[in-house]
Amino acid sequence: MKTRVTEIFGIEYPIVQGGLAYLAYAELAAAVSNAGGLGQITAATLRTPESLREEIRKLRTLTDKPFGVNFAIARHDGNYQELLEVAIEEKVPAISITGGNPKPVFDRIKGETIRTLVLVSGVRQAQKAEELGADAIMAVGQEGGGHLGRDDIGTMVLIPRVVDSVSIPVLASGGIGDGRGLLAALALGAEGIEMGTRFIATQECIHANEAYKQAIIQSKETDTIIIKKSLGSPGRVLKTGYALDIIEREQKGATYEDLKEMISGMANCRYIYDGNESEGFGWAGQVIGLINSIPTVQELFDEMINQAEKGISRMGRIFEE
Structure with a gap:
């Protein structure tokens, strides 16, 4: 496959693995890159410069293909700069920027050879990212898992709107997990896709608890729900008693301070690492309705490309x- 995304990032297929907080480590990223996509590790999970440097170097022992480092800058409490310095020193091929104002990142990497992706949920954000110098945009519709935009715009409408508003390539995200989604994204004008939830249910996502993976493959598209909407940072999770409790508290007027322990990264880890459904939550998109297996990443890529070719x-x- 050949699009501007494959050319810019030096990859075989225009498929990018999402940042996946607490799950995007070297093993998964290398598997995606080796299969022809762009794998990523997430800096937010690693937290310290030493840990990030170690993970980047580990990744390089597992693949000689391009990869990225995700910076979910709103999650770093302002200390992502030290981690960014490591990415620059290690000369990573690409970085993706999510969850905050990307301008300070672009200011710092000006003159570097690092390729950049910015996650957006609307036209104005996409145009701003282009102005800052992003190489490509990842536009996520409301079907996606994890943190979303506030306007509830679906992928089917969002992608052509963003494509029409910028001149740089766009990757579609949200509700995509197979070759049909890849083909649909290309038909909408995107030049690639980003997937998150689908990569959790793979064999190389070794940090995800088996209970979490099984919940993803056994659930229907109606089995997700959005939390934190009242706090201005909506995110889609698996529909569990724990998640419904969060929403009930929001409806009763709970503040961020009231909820911060329930919606914390540690609560996320209690479920995705330990399988403790009663004391934590797991991010997931509506695409779970299309996921029914836990393949290797290579098997997933093979199936997707075959399905896309049949669709053509x-x-x-x-x-x-």
Whole structure:
């Protein structure tokens, strides 16, 4: 496959693995990169410069292909600069920026050779990212897992809107987990895709508890719910008693201070690491309705590309008729 995304990032397929807080380590990132996509490790999880440097070097022992480091800058409590310095010193091929104002990052890496991706949920954010010098945009619709935009715009409408508003390439995110989603994204004008939830249910996502993976493959598209909407930072999670309790408290007027322990990263880890559904939550998108297996990343890529090729043939027959 050849799009501006594959050319800019030096990858075979325009498929980018999401940042996946607490889950995006070297093993998963290397598997994605080795399969032809752009794997990523997440700086927010690693927290210290030494840990990030170690993980980058570990990743390089597992792949010689391009990879990225994700900076969810709102999660770093303002201390992501030290981690960014490590990424620069280690000459990582790419970084992605999510969850905050990316301008300080662009100011710091000006003149470096690092390629950049910025996650957005609307047209104005996309245009701002382009002005700052982003190489590509990742636009996430409200179907996605994890943190989303506040306007509840679905991927089907968001992608062509963003594509029409910028000149740099756009990757579609939210509700995509197979070759049909890849093909649909390309049809909407995107030049690639970003996937998060689908990569959790893979064999190389070794840090995800088996209970979390099983919940993803056994759930339907109706089995997710959005928490933290009243706090201005909506995020889609698996629908559990714990998540419903958060929403009930929000509806009763709970503040961030009231909820901060329930919605913390540690609460997230209690479920995704330990499988403790009663004391934590797990991010997941509506695409869980399309996930029913836990393949290797390579098997997933093979299946997706085969499915996309079949879709192209099907459309060709339709237009010929």
